[in-house]
Amino acid sequence: MQGIPEQLQRKTVTGLPFTVNRVNSLRNHWRIPRVVPPMEPTTGEPMNIRQAAEVLGLAPSTLHRHLNDGLIAGEQITPGAPWRITVTDALRARFAGEAPDGYVPMVDAMRILGVSRQTVLQRVKRGELDAIHVSKGKRKGLKIKLPDAIADLFDDPKSAGG
Numbered sequence: 001m002q003g004i005p006e007q008l009q010r011k012t013v014t015g016l017p018f019t020v021n022r023v024n025s026l027r028n029h030w031r032i033p034r035v036v037p038p039m040e041p042t043t044g045e046p047m048n049i050r051q052a053a054e055v056l057g058l059a060p061s062t063l064h065r066h067l068n069d070g071l072i073a074g075e076q077i078t079p080g081a082p083w084r085i086t087v088t089d090a091l092r093a094r095f096a097g098e099a100p101d102g103y104v105p106m107v108d109a110m111r112i113l114g115v116s117r118q119t120v121l122q123r124v125k126r127g128e129l130d131a132i133h134v135s136k137g138k139r140k141g142l143k144i145k146l147p148d149a150i151a152d153l154f155d156d157p158k159s160a161g162g
Contacts (some may be wrong), residue, residue, distance in 0.1 A: 044088035052085040056095045057135055066133070070125035071142075097136040099143040109144035120144060 002076040010018060027034070053060040066072040067083060069073065084093075104112070109120050109129075123129040130145040 044086040044091070046086050049083050049085070052087055054135075055087055056092065056131070058095065059102070062133075069121050069137060071121065071131065082143045095133045095135065097134070099134045103132060103134075103143035103145050106142050106144060109146060112146060 012018060012022060016022070026032070042106045049060050049063055053063045056063065058066075063072065063085075067074045067085075071156065072085060076083055106117060106120065110117055113120065120129065124131045124142075124144070129147070131142050132145075134140060134143050
């Protein structure tokens, strides 16, 4: 079974073909983690940017921004190829007309947590914070659900408990 570098006939910097051993060596050297497949297969309809934006009620540029921020998962066979987004019920639920109780605008989340927008987005991307995109009301955009134990959110887990 060939991987994408072999399919695209990409070469290493020294002109050698990519092999499983070379890719593993690069991953080990640069500490690049392996992809962890989801526990359950993703069920949904794969769509291009335009189709997904229409279904989710967003502008394509907003969808691109969410892809770049890592808030939405998408696939490209290679950089520059068209994006494919699997639109699932869970993804649709992240784009609501109004925010449920407990969600605050991004600026409030930044202020309460005392961190930058980028840090909040990183935490959302890693699943440490929940976010939804609100399309109605005074403030359109992301709203963040703050955890109950805010003080522990940004503590270093390695230093806790010895």
